[in-house]
Amino acid sequence: MKSKASSPAKVILFGEHFVVYGVKAILCAINKRITVTAETIKENKIYIKSNIGNLELEPNKDISEINSPLKPFYYLANKLLENQKTGIKIDVESEIPLGVGLGSSSACCVAGAAAISRLFNKTSKEEILELAIEAEKTIFENTSGADCTVCTYGGIMEYDKKNGFTKIESEPNFHLVIANSNIEHSTKMVVEGVKQFKENDENRFSILCDKESKLIEDVLDLLKKNNTVELGNKIRENQEYLETIGISNEKLRKMIQIGQNKSFGAKITGAGGGGCIIALTDESNLEQTLNQFKEDNYDCFSVKIDFKGLDTF
Ligand code: MEV
Numbered sequence: 001m002k003s004k005a006s007s008p009a010k011v012i013l014f015g016e017h018f019v020v021y022g023v024k025a026i027l028c029a030i031n032k033r034i035t036v037t038a039e040t041i042k043e044n045k046i047y048i049k050s051n052i053g054n055l056e057l058e059p060n061k062d063i064s065e066i067n068s069p070l071k072p073f074y075y076l077a078n079k080l081l082e083n084q085k086t087g088i089k090i091d092v093e094s095e096i097p098l099g100v101g102l103g104s105s106s107a108c109c110v111a112g113a114a115a116i117s118r119l120f121n122k123t124s125k126e127e128i129l130e131l132a133i134e135a136e137k138t139i140f141e142n143t144s145g146a147d148c149t150v151c152t153y154g155g156i157m158e159y160d161k162k163n164g165f166t167k168i169e170s171e172p173n174f175h176l177v178i179a180n181s182n183i184e185h186s187t188k189m190v191v192e193g194v195k196q197f198k199e200n201d202e203n204r205f206s207i208l209c210d211k212e213s214k215l216i217e218d219v220l221d222l223l224k225k226n227n228t229v230e231l232g233n234k235i236r237e238n239q240e241y242l243e244t245i246g247i248s249n250e251k252l253r254k255m256i257q258i259g260q261n262k263s264f265g266a267k268i269t270g271a272g273g274g275g276c277i278i279a280l281t282d283e284s285n286l287e288q289t290l291n292q293f294k295e296d297n298y299d300c301f302s303v304k305i306d307f308k309g310l311d312t313f
Contacts, residue, residue: 026219262292
């Protein structure tokens with residue numbers, strides 16, 4: 001028996017870091033996918049093959065003893081095998097770089113949960129999402145589940161800690177150029193740095209949160225109107241706030257500058273400190289933005305919003 005599923009990756013369009021303190025964030029799924037193929041095998045083993053390495057283990061290991069980014073797959077396979085004497089072979093293919101803040105781990109969890117669970121049952125999207133979040137918790141204990149949700153359902157979504165997720169029904173047609181700094185970053189450490197910033201000046205941080213909240217309300221309106229130029233200005237404004245809270249660095253600033261010069265606006269996406277930036281474009285400035293990043297030797301590619309979400313084969 002063989003089963004295949006694919007999930008889009010995601011970017012945070014607005015609101016990273018401030019979301020930790022209750023402000024809304026806006027996320028969208030992007031049309032770069034992770035595809036997982038799962039197959040039942042006679043041998044009582046779990047094999048996982050991916051472009052960041054392989055994992056080969058007997059079932060029923062203590063999950064806390066597994067030190068591998070592929071741990072969520074092991075968790076899912078082991079859970080769904082339910083002490084059966086057979087095993088599972090998993091193959092992961094990715095169109096995006098892994099571990100650079102583009103939601104690769106969530107996309108892996110969603111596609112993995114779908115491919116593996118469908119070897120045994122016909123699972124619904126809701127059940128798959130639940131399994132995916134459980135699996136993601138084996139690597140990010142405090143995940144909000146926002147990334148897995150947007151990867152499962154696709155499109156654009158607003159999220160805040162109090163009210164959870166709401167799908168945004170607009171279908172804007174912008175393109176994003178994503179450029180990778182290739183600087184490794186630890187989300188946990190960058191989030192800790194922002195906490196320090198907040199504790200050093202509560203008043204200043206609270207003013208920034210208010211400004212970010214107002215910005216997000218404006219963005220929700222601009223998304224409905226499909227106003228890409230004004231959205232670009234909001235991206236620039238959001239980047240200023242991210243700069244203020246100290247999550248940028250020299251290389252990221254250089255990349256943002258290229259993006260600001262060629263596109264409607266550019267900002268860090270995700271935790272910062274490294275990872276990727278996004279630049280907002282449409283047909284009029286997509287090529288020139290991509291070409292400039294390429295000329296300056298940055299790894300980059302363009303994406304559109306993915307409205308499909310999880311796909312199963
Ligand atoms: C990281 O992708 C997003 C942050 O806002 C952290 C979080 O929301 O948990 C920086």
